[in-house]
Amino acid sequence: QKEVEQNSGPLSVPEGAIASLNCTYSDRGSQSFFWYRQYSGKSPELIMFIYSNGDKEDGRFTAQLNKASQYVSLLIRDSQPSDSATYLCAVNHNNAGNMLTFGGGTRLMVKP
Amino acid sequence: KAGVTQTPRYLIKTRGQQVTLSCSPISGHRSVSWYQQTPGQGLQFLFEYFSETQRNKGNFPGRFSGRQFSNSRSEMNVSTLELGDSALYLCASSPGQGAWETQYFGPGTRLLVL
Numbered sequence: 001q002k003e004v005e006q007n008s009g010p011l012s013v014p015e016g017a018i019a020s021l022n023c024t025y026s027d028r029g030s031q032s033f034f035w036y037r038q039y040s041g042k043s044p045e046l047i048m049f050i051y052s053n054g055d056k057e058d059g060r061f062t063a064q065l066n067k068a069s070q071y072v073s074l075l076i077r078d079s080q081p082s083d084s085a086t087y088l089c090a091v092n093h094n095n096a097g098n099m100l101t102f103g104g105g106t107r108l109m110v111k112p
Numbered sequence: 113k114a115g116v117t118q119t120p121r122y123l124i125k126t127r128g129q130q131v132t133l134s135c136s137p138i139s140g141h142r143s144v145s146w147y148q149q150t151p152g153q154g155l156q157f158l159f160e161y162f163s164e165t166q167r168n169k170g171n172f173p174g175r176f177s178g179r180q181f182s183n184s185r186s187e188m189n190v191s192t193l194e195l196g197d198s199a200l201y202l203c204a205s206s207p208g209q210g211a212w213e214t215q216y217f218g219p220g221t222r223l224l225v226l
Contacts (some may be wrong), residue, residue, distance in 0.1 A: 031212070032212050034214065034215075036217075037212065042219075042221050043200075043217040043218060043220045044155070044202070044217050045217070046214055046215075046216065049214055051212060053140065086161055088155065090155075094168055096162050096168070096210070097143065097160050097162060097167040097168045097208075097210065098143055098145050098167075098168070098204070098206055098208075098210075098213065098215055099145070099157050099160060099168040099170070100145070100147075100155075100157060100204075101157065102147075102154055102155040102156075104154045105152075105154065
């Protein structure tokens with residue numbers, strides 16, 4: 001069973017702070033990793049993707065991948081109340097197509 | 113480009129009935145994947161279609177099936193509905209070249225089984 005684990009939260013941070021979201025995965029052969037944001041009642045929208053070990057930055061978001069330790073993280077700098085949502089970590093471990101395994105999601109609350 | 117569209121957006125059915133959901137991918141995308149989201153199980157992969165062929169399949173019973181047409185539009189069917197099939201059904205599209213791609217989700221179809 002290929003699993004992806006996230007702390008369900010809620011993770012509460014004050015406005016302007018850094019939010020750190022973590023995800024671990026069980027399949028060492030996993031190739032690509034994604035962070036999606038989902039607002040209540042809406043569908044997931046892509047925040048970041050990362051394939052290689054290290055950091056990848058996009059605006060206020062930084063994704064970090066450590067394949068040896070099998071974890072992926074997402075940092076959100078200068079958190080805003082509009083960032084309050086559930087963040088889903090997804091892993092694709094199928095080289096022959098698209099087959100995402102999702103974590104249960106971390107609910108982030110940014111307080112003004 | 114227009115995004116992924118799904119119809120209908122909401123559906124109410126009774127146990128034992130069957131239902132068909134439709135998904136139109138982003139123009140040029142050839143891969144369509146289907147996911148089920150429930151509060152208890154989260155987001156789970158159902159199946160993926162590429163070039164009218166099922167390329168990957170998740171761990172769902174045979175009551176869940178799908179197909180893809182030559183224009184890449186996809187449908188999924190659930191037969192003999194059970195109460196536990198109440199969920200948000202999401203489809204996602206991507207170009208179809210492999211595991212390195214980003215999948216873009218549609219708005220979903222919310223199914224309620226009574």
